[in-house]
Ligand SMILES: Nc1ncnc2c1ncn2[C@@H]1O[C@H](COP(=O)(O)OP(=O)(O)O)[C@@H](O)[C@H]1O
């Protein structure tokens with residue numbers, strides 16, 4: 001066998017990342033307008049997807065906010081319960097039965113019902129009244145930014161969220177409204193308690209809520225219970241179930257899941273958001289695929305020249321993948337910053353957008369795969385190019 | 394080192410494009426040797442097989458029959474990747490249409506080429522301007538291809554072919570797109586580079602005036618080397 005050609009060790013060493021990155025970046029940025037289109041496409045896809053998924057997270061948090069902030073270990077409701085907002089009144093004696101169950105330290109009633117809210121200047125809005133027991137601290141408004149919760153103990157008082165000021169036609173403490181025709185006075189504001197149903201939550205004490213709803217005493221949509229530390233809620237549920245076969249017994253997490261699943265999926269609202277997010281990705285992907293393909297095809301002669309010069313196929317592969325990576329890094333960076341700004345802005349809107357770090361990281365992976373996938377078609381074309389092409393013209 | 398020893402030897406090389414009824418015999422039993430320090434012009438009418446022979450000499454194309462020896466070693470056992478490694482280390486190419494990288498400046502082109510050939514970044518940074526100075530472009534380091542004249546572009550391409558100091562430089566009609574004066578300048582530069590570093594330079598051309606500037610002229614017709622040889626020196 002004849003000896004292989006001597007190749008200097010320097011030349012045999014695979015080229016470092018440097019030259020591939022340089023060429024990739026320059027090829028990408030060379031055609032300014034195309035570069036801008038690439039960036040707009042990726043940024044558009046990232047912002048749309050991040051905001052949609054952020055909305056999904058925001059809505060999910062919104063649907064379960066009251067459940068999560070109520071320090072009840074067990075929720076008792078009339079059988080057939082599907083979500084927090086729509087619940088049927090239950091029998092008065094349920095509270096006593098729950099109270100007597102072993103492991104239960106406290107049980108109280110919680111009122112939840114839709115009502116008509118008449119603004120001071122006239123006009124009605126639908127609201128969801130939440131009537132809670134002010135003595136235990138289990139339920140009630142949180143994140144109070146204005147007013148004293150103790151004022152809620154006065155007759156005919158309510159607290160609402162400042163995000164809903166305009167919707168509810170009020171602006172300050174002391175504003176007077178009517179709930180179901182019953183007079184009421186605003187004594188404070190929370191911040192960030194949104195309602196998924198678009199009917200704002202109105203917090204009132206149990207006593208006052210009875211008045212607003214013209215209800216009979218001792219009515220309750222929910223009986224909420226605290227358990228002694230270390231008590232297994234499942235054991236309490238089993239014990240209670242024998243006494244109360246016709247009610248639904250749910251732990252906090254079970255109830256949160258039930259409500260979340262109902263609003264996000266049974267109603268189709270969450271699915272619609274996720275479909276919009278997927279569409280954003282698809283549209284972005286199509287734009288990016290087109291542009292990255294065109295970028296590679298435009299530089300095909302250069303790849304042929306590189307191959308003629310003796311550049312390994314791996315070098316061409318790296319250049320194209322670096323084009324995708326750089327596009328993804330820049331597009332994702334800009335997109336996430338814009339999405340974060342939109343999320344920040346949502347702090348003062350009725351639709352909360354939550355973009356946790358995990359979403360930002362996950363979206364980078366998706367963006368990179370999108371860009372790399374978009375390059376796949378052109379990779380084959382560039383890698384299999386015949387270097388002889390550069391001589392034949 | 395014996396400068397008279399051939400760097401490139403082609404023996405009995407034939408090449409057939411395609412097969413069956415559409416087969417084209419582009420080369421037929423070609424013998425050719427190029428010495429170190431020699432500039433050779435390959436002449437012939439269009440379609441005579443000049444480019445095909447140049448590609449075979451540059452290990453871009455495998456002959457249908459015959460052998461190619463580069464720097465004393467047989468190339469036929471090499472696979473595609475092996476041929477690519479060989480080109481990268483020992484052969485520099487110059488093209489009629491320059492084939493520069495439009496997005497890279499002159500000095501970046503050279504830096505990238507050197508890095509591609511395995512040079513460390515700092516040495517490539519030092520070497521790139523030196524190579525451009527060698528082709529009289531010390532004042533055009535940061536020019537983009539679009540900002541350069543045809544002759545300047547071809548000189549960047551020559552500097553690129555010289556990067557890493559390959560023993561063999563192959564040019565396919567490198568002056569065809571240039572006016573006569575500029576083309577002559579390019580040929581004189583190539584001849585100087587051949588003589589000063591004992592490189593073997595082969596330039597394809599169909600212009601006899603250009604060919605006159607080489608050390609030796611080989612004429613090819615219908616895929617065969619014409620019997621008569623001549624040259625400037
Ligand atoms: N890829 C190819 N496929 C088929 N025939 C080819 C191919 N390349 C060149 N030829 C033919 O081979 C012959 C020699 O071509 P070429 O080497 O390009 O000649 P020159 O460079 O002297 O003009 C011509 O007849 C040409 O048509």
Ligand SMILES: [Mg+2]
Pocket residue numbers: 443444445565
């Ligand atoms: Mg030709």
